Amino acid sequence: MTIEILGTGCAKCRALEENVKQAVAKSGKFAQIKKVDDITEIMKYGVMSTPGLVIDSKVVSVGKVPSVDDIVKLIS
Amino acid sequence: MWKEAVDSFVYETLGIGGRAAEALDFFIYDTVKIFLLLALIIFAVTFLRSFFPTEIVREYLSRRHPLFGHISAALFGIITPFCSCSAIPLFLGFLQARIPLGVTFSYLVSAPMNNEIAIAMLFALFGWKVTLLYIGFGLLVAIVSGLIIGRLNLEDEVLIKVEPVEGELPKCEMIISLGERLIEAWRYTVDILHKVWLYVVAGIAVGAFIHGYVPTDLIVSVAGNDAWYAVPVATILGVPMYSNAAGVMPLVEVLTQKGMLMGTALSFMMAVTALSLPEAMILKKILSTKLITIFFSTVAMGIILIGYIFNGVLG
Numbered sequence: 001m002t003i004e005i006l007g008t009g010c011a012k013c014r015a016l017e018e019n020v021k022q023a024v025a026k027s028g029k030f031a032q033i034k035k036v037d038d039i040t041e042i043m044k045y046g047v048m049s050t051p052g053l054v055i056d057s058k059v060v061s062v063g064k065v066p067s068v069d070d071i072v073k074l075i076s
Numbered sequence: 077m078w079k080e081a082v083d084s085f086v087y088e089t090l091g092i093g094g095r096a097a098e099a100l101d102f103f104i105y106d107t108v109k110i111f112l113l114l115a116l117i118i119f120a121v122t123f124l125r126s127f128f129p130t131e132i133v134r135e136y137l138s139r140r141h142p143l144f145g146h147i148s149a150a151l152f153g154i155i156t157p158f159c160s161c162s163a164i165p166l167f168l169g170f171l172q173a174r175i176p177l178g179v180t181f182s183y184l185v186s187a188p189m190n191n192e193i194a195i196a197m198l199f200a201l202f203g204w205k206v207t208l209l210y211i212g213f214g215l216l217v218a219i220v221s222g223l224i225i226g227r228l229n230l231e232d233e234v235l236i237k238v239e240p241v242e243g244e245l246p247k248c249e250m251i252i253s254l255g256e257r258l259i260e261a262w263r264y265t266v267d268i269l270h271k272v273w274l275y276v277v278a279g280i281a282v283g284a285f286i287h288g289y290v291p292t293d294l295i296v297s298v299a300g301n302d303a304w305y306a307v308p309v310a311t312i313l314g315v316p317m318y319s320n321a322a323g324v325m326p327l328v329e330v331l332t333q334k335g336m337l338m339g340t341a342l343s344f345m346m347a348v349t350a351l352s353l354p355e356a357m358i359l360k361k362i363l364s365t366k367l368i369t370i371f372f373s374t375v376a377m378g379i380i381l382i383g384y385i386f387n388g389v390l391g
Contacts, residue, residue: 008165039165039168039236039362040168040236040238042165043165043168043169043172043238046131046169047131048130048134048162048166049130049131049159049162049165050165062129062131063129063157063162064260064264
């Protein structure tokens with residue numbers, strides 16, 4: 001599983017990255033976490049409100065920081 | 077009703093009088109009223125706008141005629157979320173969808189001006205009439221500035237080139253249940269209140285002090301006169317206040333009660349929300365200084381003009 005975090009380095013993007021790491025640890029899944037901060041890459045996903053969360057090339061959340069439990073649900 | 081309750085608490089239960097009582101009365105009355113309305117309005121706006129994500133607005137705008145586009149872009153600015161940290165992806169995303177530069181600017185002016193905190197504070201402090209005037213004039217500034225910028229052929233001043241999408245725009249579909257929307261709106265409301273409460277209380281406290289202690293004559297002589305420079309000075313003073321919109325508005329309320337002209341107050345409040353230095357710094361990464369200067373001066377001129385018109389008509 002590949003989890004991508006879309007964001008240009010705002011405070012919320014870092015919060016999301018932290019939550020994703022915790023969620024992956026909690027779920028015990030094997031996942032590759034990738035941070036996408038190149039704006040042209042972000043645009044390709046059609047996301048305009050950062051941070052965005054992408055799981056296996058599918059956008060699952062934009063413009064907010066989902067809680068650790070929410071992310072666990074999304075990845076399992 | 078609430079006013080009487082506070083009055084009876086301050087003057088009868090506490091049994092104090094004079095200026096201190098007047099200031100305390102004002103502080104308690106305003107604080108409770110403002111926080112209740114803030115919570116209510118922010119919750120309602122956040123819930124409503126969960127139905128209008130920026131991605132869907134873009135899809136809609138990309139299929140409209142430009143002139144109609146300016147109007148709908150400004151209107152969408154009211155309902156969609158805007159945070160200056162998202163200004164860049166938003167800007168490029170609009171251009172990617174072949175939305176004209178001018179229409180994009182109409183949105184970019186309207187969105188921060190009509191943010192939920194400003195609207196909630198205005199409604200709590202000044203009532204629906206001033207709130208509607210603020211929103212209406214705000215839309216006008218957004219539409220006209222966008223039209224002007226669109227006419228100037230400034231497309232080359234955007235420093236990052238995005239390839240326009242051929243055919244379908246990338247989709248980002250999410251199904252959110254009603255319960256999730258409500259929970260999300262609640263979380264957001266708590267988050268915002270947590271961020272602004274100190275500014276609001278400080279603003280009301282200073283306002284209460286002015287209300288109780290500073291004589292009206294003094295304020296009229298400083299801010300209330302119809303000198304030609306009052307409106308531009310108010311507009312310029314509003315620029316550095318961006319992050320404190322919530323704290324500034326209670327002050328403006330007291331100043332208007334004490335004789336500051338409403339047009340001057342409106343210009344000041346619009347400058348606080350629409351002309352944001354941090355946003356300019358962020359946009360600097362993708363826009364040339366020339367374009368940012370044109371953007372800021374067009375909007376500033378619109379805001380100043382509205383102040384003059386308003387003072388002239390009602391003054």
